[in-house]
Every structure is written in C-alpha cells, then in structure tokens.
Amino acid sequence: MKMSKWGDRLKKVEELAQSFQKNPLTTPYKPRLWPCQPSSVWKLFPRQSMATSFAQSCKEAVHVFALEKEKESMGQRIYLVTSYSELWFYYRTYTQSLMHCYEVIPEGAVCKLYLDLEFHKPSNKGSDGKTMVSLLIQYVCDKLLEVYGIECSAKNVLNLDSSTEEKFSRHLIFCLQQAAFKDNIHVGRFIHAILQPVLNKPKNGSHLDNGVETRFMKRRKEEGGDLRFLQVKNKDGRDSLFVDLGVYTKNRNFRLYKSSKAGKNAAFTVAEDNQCIAKPEKGTSLEESIFLASLVCNVRYIGHKQLRFLCALSGFLSSPHQEVDNFVLTVVRKDGIQGSLRRWNYFAAEQLLVYDIAKYRWCENVGRFHKSNNIMIVVDLKEEVWYQKCHDPECRNFRSSSYPLPQEICISYVLTLDEEDQVYLMDDAGNIESSQEHKPMGPQSTTHTEEEKSDVWGDERDDWDYLESLDNFEQKSEEISDQLLLSCMADFDSQ
DNA sequence: CTCTCCCCCGGTCTTGG
DNA sequence: CAAGACCGGGGGC
Secondary structure, eight states: OHHHHHHHHHHHHHHHHHHHHHSOSSOSOOOOOOTTOOOOOEEEESSHHHHHHHHHHOSSOOEEEEEEOOGGGTTOEEEEEEOHHHHHHHHTTTOGGGSSEEEEEOTTOOBOEEEEEEEEGGGOTTOOHHHHHHHHHHHHHHHHHHHHOOOOOGGGEEEEEOOOSSEEEEEEEEOOSSEEESOHHHHHHHHHHHTHHHHSSSOOOSOOOHHHHHHHHHHHHHTTOOOGGGEEEOTTSOEEESBOGGGOSTTEEEEOBTOOOTTOOOOBEEOTTOOOOOOOOTTOOHHHHHHHHHOTTOOTTSSOSSEEEEEEOOOOSOOSOHHHHHHHHHHHOOTTOOOEEEEEEEETTTTEEEEEEESOOEETTTTEEOSSOOEEEEEETTTTEEEEEEOOGGGTTOOOOOEEOOHHHHHTTOOOOOHHHHHHHHHOTTOHHHHHTSSSOOOOOOOOOHHHHHHHHOSHHHHHHHHHHHHHHHHHHHHHOTTOGGGGEEEEEEO
C-alpha cells in the first residue's frame, strides 16, 4: 500500500523532471515583434502555479494561457505566459501548438461577466438554442440594470459558438463600457443570484409561510423571470441547466475564440446571431478586436484610451428597503437642498445599512456643510437608530449622535429570519418587493446621472479620500457578507 | 481516453472546555 | 467529547 504510493510519487517526480527538460524555463523560442518594444515575454511552464507566479513577477502586462497538447500527450496542458498582442501575433496564423488554447482567469483578477452555455442536442429536440440565448441575454441585461444600474443590450454581448451535431455550445462575454466584476467568483455569485428562481425549484424546507412563498413565485413571473426555458436534459436524460455554473472557480481555464478542445474540431467562432459590434482600434484588425473582446480578463482595453481604476461600484440610488430610503431622503432634503442616495451598502453581521449621500453635505461634527466631501447616513436596523458619518479627513472617526428611526419603518423588520434564509433572500436579487417584507436585503439599483458623478468625483483630494473609505467598505463587506452583490463589481471611469 | 486543476466530502487529528 | 483544522480520495470540467 505504502510502497505503491511511493512508487506513484516517484513516477510523478520523474515525469516532472522530464517535463522540465522538455520545457526549460528559458524557452529558446523568443519572438521579438517590434524593435521599439524590447521586452518580449513568451515563457512555457509545465504547471499552472509556476506560470502564475512568473506572470505576477513580470512588470509587463502578461497573462497566463493553458495550451492543450495533442496526440501522444493528449489531455496534458502546458502554461504559456505572454502578452495579448504577442499571443495574437502567433495565434492568428493558426499555429498548430496554439490551436487548443485557454485563457486562465486568475484568482482575484478583475474580469468581465461571462457565461458558458450548453446542452446535449439529441436529449433536447424541442429546444431552440438561439431563442434561449436571446432570452438569457435579455434576462441578464435586465438584471444588470436592476442590480447595478448598468444599461446594456445584446449589442454588448460577444456571442461565440462552438456547437457540434451533438452539442449546442456557446460562450457569452459581456463587454460593458465602464464596469467589470471584481473577480470571477463574484461573477459566479451574481449569476447564481439571478438564477435563483430556476435553481431553487426543488428545495423549499425553510420555515417561510406558504403565502410568502407563493408571492415569490408570482412576483418572479410578473418580472418576466420565468426561467423555465433554461431547464434542459443532459445526456442521461436528467434535469440540468443551460447555464454551466461550474465555470466560476479559481483559475478557471476558459477556451479562447478560435480554439477547439484537443481532439475535437469545433472552434469558437462568432455566432451567426451575435449582435456585438467590436469596433477595431487604430492598428488592430477586426479579428484582433474580436479576440481582445473575447478575453474575459481583458478589461482595460475596452472603449477608452485612459481608464482609471476607481473602486468597487455599488452606485445604487435605492435599496430594497424603500421605506428606509424614503426616510433617509427626508433627512437629506432640508433647507431647499435636494440630497440624494448615491449608494447603499448593507453589512449583514451588524445589520447596518450605509448610505452614501450626494449633494447634501451637512456634517454634525463641523456644524456646517462640507465644501467638497460627502456624508454618509448609517441606519442601524438592529438598534433602530440612524446616525451620520462622513468622508472628510478631519471627520474620519466622527460619528454623530444616534436618532431613533420612525416607528412605521421599524414595523417592517419584525419578521426575523435565520442565516440560511438571509442568504437565500439576499441572493434573490430579482425579488425586491418580496425581500422588502423581511429583514435581509436584496440589492437593487438605478443609474446615477452624469452630473451626480462629476459632483462626487470632482475634487481630486476628495477622490482619494473617498476611495480609501470605499476600500474599507470593500474589505468589510468581504469579511461580513459574501452574498453582497454590490461588492461584486469594480468600476472603471474615464478621465 | 488522458491530464490538470479544483471543489467537495468524509475521515482523522488537534485543541479547548 | 465536540468543533475546527487538516488531509486525501472522488469526481467534475
């Protein structure tokens, strides 16, 4: 027993040694594309972890790709570290060794919203893939608007096809102008959350009363959330989902545009019903721009020349607790100043609802309006009080006295639920009104106007200050409640 | 089919009351 | 002895 395990180990080590010899860390193959661009990176590694650490140590903007070998070493993968432009330079010519190439979506990397869609054709004779894709895109766009205030349509979604006779297979990559997700784990949470209506179907088990449950279902249908079209049968005739939920794991390998699986012929091509217009930038071909658009982690290039990484986006005008929102609005609409709710954040552990306020800058600490810094209103749902904090450096640790919430607001929190139900409800992004009847939050949003943006980001020193405090929020929300959809997003803004 | 990576699950070890 | 950390096998993709 022990001997055979040692034998296995020894064999592995020998294989590894061989693999190192075959793929030395300094590959002799070192292309130099442009004389003016001295630093070319093109390195192969037998293990993903090695490639990842090398990529991280690089000062150049390089990325890890997985290459599937063919024939005798079928199934084996080696890992390439290079830049997008260098990869494209060799990739576009259909270089044999690059035919089965995967983008490694690194742990913690900012990335786009992406979907892997598939079903077994013979088991789903009645299913119309194209219609399903179209319905799904519309649904996801609706949810992006609802949850994050992001307006998009099928025109923003690169639709790649890798279908065969056996299998309907698509990749969707959402190319949003100003927003990207914090990482692919957060993308997974968002997708999971918006698909709750179809995921939750068999299990019930909670102690929610039946009336509430039925209202949930009704609500879902009213919102066009009938997701039954996503239900498909797998090869064995068992129920499964059109959307593959297994692709949001750490360091996921995601097959590239124009790549096929080793031993298969179906490469990803632009689907015939694709509506995404990838506009080529100067010096790039249409094909390259499609390639760049298809890369899940290629976030910086889209649309703008100069993108500035700002912070987590959660710019929602209204939370699921409309009564609380309305109350906070009465607090920030005084003396003829029309304050508004720029953002809300919910910290489940402390049951704190934190509002970032726009236009209204009255600070109790200084007894006047701040000139350029905004304030926060914190609603403590547990204590049923609210107080004011602010972003100004001199008020950093200031917290105003607590004021009681109006009685009528508190009544809506009488219903308490356990942890599990909180998770369920918070994930259930679509059911704003249903979740309103309970304590936990489901995110909701609205767009904020350009003028509000310029107002907030107007002063540079304020920006830094604001960013710092947002970072704290990020951290906190990370620690406290993973279900928070609002912490999923990272925001990009042009200068 | 083979391979890598990664998640999950179940068993075991550790720690602390 | 129970809860949490740790490890290794199974299975999915």
